[in-house]
Amino acid sequence: MTLAAIAGTPGAENIARKTPARTEALAAYGLVAPATILLLGILVLPTVATVVLSFTDWQFGAASLNWVGADNYGALLGDEVFRKSLTNTLLYVSMVVPASVVLGLVVALLIEAGTGLRAFYRAAFFLPVTATLIAMATVWEIMLHPSIGFINLVFDAAGLGKHNWLKDPALALPTLAAIGVWQMLGLNMILFLAGLKSIPRDLHEAASIDGADGWWSRFTTVTWPMLGPSTLFVLIISSIRSFQVFDTVAVLTEGGPNKATEVLLYTMYQEGFGFFRAGYGAAITVVFLTFVLLLTLLKVRLAERRVHYS
């Protein structure tokens, strides 16, 4: 900050003495210094440190650490829990992403199709995005209660019987996925609404002049092709977000029953902070990062090409 102040000192003689470009650069360094230092110290170096740690056997509190090469990664391959955790995470993503994207699109289309109650619907579907997920998870837990839960009362009334949603190994992960969809749908809806708004009206009119009268033919000839970029964007965002599932698992199932809901971040949390195996936890983080990175790189490419919000 002092640099900036000195470099930017007002007064003609000052500017005349130094070249303007040099003054500008000096001011710039002053302005970016705090951000650069924090960026390196808080983000870049710790990320590098995570990667480095993943090649060591370090445990929290241990006095020494040994370079173990790729041993942690080798151990991960043979680790039953980790394999389960990776499979579950992918399963979870493959349930949440299609459901939340399709439902988000359907809701957005339905909202745009008419004029009545638009603001109410938008708010109702978006509300879960803003509410504290952990707090709402405890509400879901009560709603899913085996005997007095709201959902079981409804299921029972409909003749579908009661289920122990969070304790049944076959149902636990799909149940968490349903909560995930509930939470994410609204964001997807809003992103699709933004996409729909950007479609020029005359395109629809042109299509109906060309004989696309029905709603469906207008959808297939105009709306869907024009939504292509939004759809891809929403798909990738939902994938990244659902890859980071942690809160509901940590509160509702703790990875159980019998590891049926063990997911990557939860395994990382347990290994790193439950069992204090920092090196091993770091290796899981790196695997997690690799998946997210692949998805994000795809997203950044897309974000650079289009998508403007303001």
Next chain:
Amino acid sequence: MIALRPSLAAEAGRHAALMAGAIVMLAPFVWMLSLSLRAPDDIFTQELHLVPRKWDAVRNYLAAFEKVPLLRYLLNGVVVTATILVLQIAVAVPAAYALAKLRFAGSKVLFSLVLFGLLIPAHVPAIPHYIMLSKVGLLNSYAGLVMPSVISVFGIFWIRQFFLTVPDDLVHAARLDGMSEFGIVWRIMLPTAVPALTAFGILSVVVHWNDYFWPLLIVTSPDMAMPALGTVYLRNTEAGIDYGPLMAGVVVITAPLVLFFLAAQRRFIEGMTLSGIK
């Protein structure tokens, strides 16, 4: 647009489908409120009803505040999210201005670094952060809760994109008036960026108010919990099935953001939509 006007039947179908969906989306909120008002034996019932038959709201809400320091959690939430936001803006705005409007060697490298930062989820540097904080004895402190979020690469990116749209003439005019670059940042650029900062601010507050992962790692004493972690503490005090106080507590924890959202929907949605870009 006359040709596109939906028929009455289509409009009815639209409302039926959306209303059904909206009911599912809102059900947990309604159920939470309903249970928070009921007496224990009205909760432990096999009958489905929304309006409490046996009210016990006062006991539930008082019990929630007695079991855990709920107000303290809300206060922690306000202090930590506000500190994070102020620091994020203080760090990001000057950097964003320099990246958008000033020429200096290394600006491309710095911007690439910002883009690289966008790729890293907050969970990735968590283990080294934990180690750093435990070395300096700042686990279980406000400073520890704030530290990993002091810099928001997304904030720098977002504000820079906004500054790119501000005309250069504005900056030139300020310089001719003899204003320092520092003065330009805070007295010229900051006021123009209010819409962008509002959206960013909402995103930042929501993310950190709702964060569970980081507080779970570093908070060890009950009075340092953030709202999300506090909910879990409250839940852990509940061994039986007396859900009234728990639901009352959950209402208190979720109310600030939900009310804020209902009051400022448009701004809120803009802000949260940014989390899609991030």
